[in-house]
Amino acid sequence: MDLLIDVNIALDICAKRQPFYTSARDALALCQQQGGKLWLYTGSVQTLEYNLYSTLRRDQEANETQLSKRQLHAKCLALLATFAADKQWLAALAGEGNVFAADDPEDEQLIRALDRFAPGTIKLLTRDEPLLEAHPNKTLSPEAFIEQSLQNPSTPKFEFIDLKTQQNAIRPQLEQNIHRVLHHGTYIMGKEVDLLEAKLAAYTGAKHCITVASGTEALLISLMALGIGAGDEVITTPFTFVATAEVIVLLGAKPVFVDIEPDTCNIDARLIEAKITERTKAIMPVSLYGQPADMDEINAIAAKYNLPVIEDAAQSFGATYKGKKSCHLSTIGCTSFFPSKPLGCYGDGGAIFTDDDAIYHACREIRIHGQSRRYYHTRVGVGGRMDTLQCAIVLAKLERFDWEVEQRIALGQRYNQLMDEAGIQRVQQRDDRTSVFAQYTVLVEQRSEVEARFKEAGIPTAVHYPVPLNEQPAYQHLCCADCTPIAKDRARRVMSLPMGADLTQAQQFSVYQTLQKL
Amino acid sequence: MQVEAIYHQGRLEFILPVKLRSGRIPLVVQVPDEAVIKDTPYQPQPTYQLPPEVLALALVMEEKLDQIRNAPLPNDADLPSLTAKQLERIEAFSLRDEIRSWN
Numbered sequence A: 001m002d003l004l005i006d007v008n009i010a011l012d013i014c015a016k017r018q019p020f021y022t023s024a025r026d027a028l029a030l031c032q033q034q035g036g037k038l039w040l041y042t043g044s045v046q047t048l049e050y051n052l053y054s055t056l057r058r059d060q061e062a063n064e065t066q067l068s069k070r071q072l073h074a075k076c077l078a079l080l081a082t083f084a085a086d087k088q089w090l091a092a093l094a095g096e097g098n099v100f101a102a103d104d105p106e107d108e109q110l111i112r113a114l115d116r117f118a119p120g121t122i123k124l125l126t127r128d129e130p131l132l133e134a135h136p137n138k139t140l141s142p143e144a145f146i147e148q149s150l151q152n153p154s155t156p157k158f159e160f161i162d163l164k165t166q167q168n169a170i171r172p173q174l175e176q177n178i179h180r181v182l183h184h185g186t187y188i189m190g191k192e193v194d195l196l197e198a199k200l201a202a203y204t205g206a207k208h209c210i211t212v213a214s215g216t217e218a219l220l221i222s223l224m225a226l227g228i229g230a231g232d233e234v235i236t237t238p239f240t241f242v243a244t245a246e247v248i249v250l251l252g253a254k255p256v257f258v259d260i261e262p263d264t265c266n267i268d269a270r271l272i273e274a275k276i277t278e279r280t281k282a283i284m285p286v287s288l289y290g291q292p293a294d295m296d297e298i299n300a301i302a303a304k305y306n307l308p309v310i311e312d313a314a315q316s317f318g319a320t321y322k323g324k325k326s327c328h329l330s331t332i333g334c335t336s337f338f339p340s341k342p343l344g345c346y347g348d349g350g351a352i353f354t355d356d357d358a359i360y361h362a363c364r365e366i367r368i369h370g371q372s373r374r375y376y377h378t379r380v381g382v383g384g385r386m387d388t389l390q391c392a393i394v395l396a397k398l399e400r401f402d403w404e405v406e407q408r409i410a411l412g413q414r415y416n417q418l419m420d421e422a423g424i425q426r427v428q429q430r431d432d433r434t435s436v437f438a439q440y441t442v443l444v445e446q447r448s449e450v451e452a453r454f455k456e457a458g459i460p461t462a463v464h465y466p467v468p469l470n471e472q473p474a475y476q477h478l479c480c481a482d483c484t485p486i487a488k489d490r491a492r493r494v495m496s497l498p499m500g501a502d503l504t505q506a507q508q509f510s511v512y513q514t515l516q517k518l
Numbered sequence B: 001m002q003v004e005a006i007y008h009q010g011r012l013e014f015i016l017p018v019k020l021r022s023g024r025i026p027l028v029v030q031v032p033d034e035a036v037i038k039d040t041p042y043q044p045q046p047t048y049q050l051p052p053e054v055l056a057l058a059l060v061m062e063e064k065l066d067q068i069r070n071a072p073l074p075n076d077a078d079l080p081s082l083t084a085k086q087l088e089r090i091e092a093f094s095l096r097d098e099i100r101s102w103n
């Protein structure tokens, strides 16, 4: 459970006010130790500052110490800055509380701010008796919190991907970026769109970046820009998220499925050439689970037959292949900013990357209904823009992204070590590339039993993907199910474990212990 | 000795001026029953048996703030002077305390 800290508790701690100090201090420590977050309300900043000032002044009168007003004030600010350093700031929102009609406007706002959180996940920690009496379900005294937590220790929910910790870490930047968009009001194609495109292009090293409405839209627009349509064939993998093949079929073309490598689960480059026909118009490898496929080999085959290569990098933004960034490994790279992706937004979003000027211009036009200028449509397009708010959110997340990639790689390697020690089969990574571990995936027999064990232990798992695309009812007529035996086998055995930059080593170890007990 | 005093806004004010030695002086105060809001006999704060890791965390926080509490402060003259706005706020907040004590 999280706690919103009322001013009186903050003052008890900063001014070490006895007899209240010890319980207040211990309640905060207990909350943190049980995985809760401690929140301070931005609307209380001045109350904190000037009430602490007067508390310190009273103490000094009682103790007969002689500090000047300025010294007292300096001390007060230093104490508050240190106290606030490991707390979360909760923004004061207009409309929370009938500010001037309430007996105590600040209390009214504090109480109402709690309603932003899921029920029961936060309480106001206070020793204000009238508040405790008026809101018994929303408030707790330090003593009540300690008693309750000692009796029923709360354990934080084990998330498959922990987006909450990330959000808490970047909240000030996120809120600033979102509010800027609210105020400038250019919700479509605002300046954040250009800024994000420039930053993402620079990050990947690609000459151009075009943000679009989703990862699926990125693939669709790319195929449209290449002029792929009825009767054409696109070579790809059956062991992927459905969007990869869906966009091909939507355009009237045919996905030609090539089996995967048994160890990486990526498309097997050695099997591609045999599938090329005069109708082949593109090769679309997927950087599955966050690791690029054998792009040199794939690019070489494509060059031989003069074909473009589209990397479906929906899961691999941030990964590298022989020192180059994913999304900049072939003719076109497409990524997704779906919330759970390594770089995600808070809705749908995606991006296309290319060095090719003609493809860039085509993608930009197709993204906005094929228009070359307002209301002049030179080609058929789609409504495929990424909105300004989502771009503003990715911009906030980018600031932490390098750290997150490092964390993901380190956690992936630690998982590898633990799995290898325990003799658990896993997806392998090649030495000449990095994976950002969009998923950390192991191979198990009797998967449903293993899943049940994890469920019992309160650890979420997922399957990416249980049925290869050539066995899906909507696609099975496009390729015989038995043509890709490795994909078939892997679909039966893969299981993804909790992963994300904020996964703790303790959580990782409990995953390992659950696997070991099988 | 016994002296009469008035309790007002958290302070005791002597009716007749009394000169006291400086420092803390423990007093015994008689409070009329009707002035007490409710039955609030003095209760010592409860103590809890906290897990050692919680206590360790609590002490880390305490240590950080103690360092600031005990750090020598710069000379008054070396600090920026309080602005008119800050002084106004100090006054405003004591006024707020006063308004609250009316109820």
Ligand SMILES: Cc1ncc(COP(=O)(O)O)c(C=O)c1O
Pocket (backbone or CB within 6 Å): A214, A215, A216, A217, A240, A241, A243, A244, A286, A312, A314, A315, A336, A337, A338, A348, A349, A350
């Ligand atoms: C491999 C792959 N391709 C395409 C997509 C589609 O991305 P989006 O969900 O942003 O449309 C996804 C996302 O789930 C994916 O994993």
